[in-house]
Amino acid sequence: MLARSGAGIEQSWCSTTYLLDLLFTHKNQPETLIKLYVSGNSPYARRARLAVREGGLTEKVEEIAIKSLDQLQEIGVGQKIPVLICDDGTSLCESLIITHYLNDLADGTLMPRDKVAAMKTLELEAVASVLMDSHYVRSSEKYRRDKEHQSADLLAREQSRANSCCDRLNVLVADEGEQITLATIAVISALDYANWRHAEDEWRHGRDALGAYYEQISQRPAFAETAPKY
Secondary structure: OHHHHHHHHHHHHHHHHHHHHHHHHHHOOOOOOEEEEEOOOOHHHHHHHHHHHHOOOOOOEEEEEOOOHHHHHHHOOOOOOOEEEOOOOOEEOOHHHHHHHHHHHOOOOOOOOOHHHHHHHHHHHHHHHHHHHHHHHHHHHHHHOOHHHOOHHHHHHHHHHHHHHHHHHHHHHHHOOOOOOHHHHHHHHHHHHHHHHOHHHOOOOOOHHHHHHHHHHHOOHHHHHHOOOO
16 A cells, blocks of 8 residues: 555656646747738728737737738738737638737736626627728728729718717717727727728717717827828
8 A cells, every 4th residue: 555655646746747847848938929910001900909009918919011912812811901820820810800819818808897898898899890891891982993983872871881880989988988998999990090091071070079089099109109101
């Protein structure tokens, strides 16, 4: 019995030593950085860039500017910006998925813990996402098609959609607190995209709460650093 007990103790000690050695070795190995492929003025890439900064992930995520369409096609099957290559090689190519993954990586700091507040944040993020997509569709029609081929119906429909989204955002942000969330990121990214591509919309007009919210958040270093240049 004593011999067996001694053997068990020795085996347990060896196992513990092995695990400690394994952990020590892993700790001292250089970490594989997550790679975020972006384009400077892309509002979709900006959402990911802001999640990295506001989530405290700058030491874990390497930001890489896409230099060509060929490079983008090699990196992501979706052939769209942004693309996130995780540390295990997994490729993510949708901004909404990427930002929620980054929030998980940041221990959930970009979403409220409270269930009611979290649901409101999701609604805010959803409306801002629709607004951004609407701006993108209208921008593509306005700036990538010859005027004689542009669809007046499409442009009018998307402008109406954008106005409805801004009206709803004006209500939702009226009592927003100071916590920076994925919704905050989505709202400011969409509004700055409007400033760049659709200034004629004058989204601030009649939306004092939204305008004040935008001015307050835009002063934060991460938002100022990633603002589109036009």
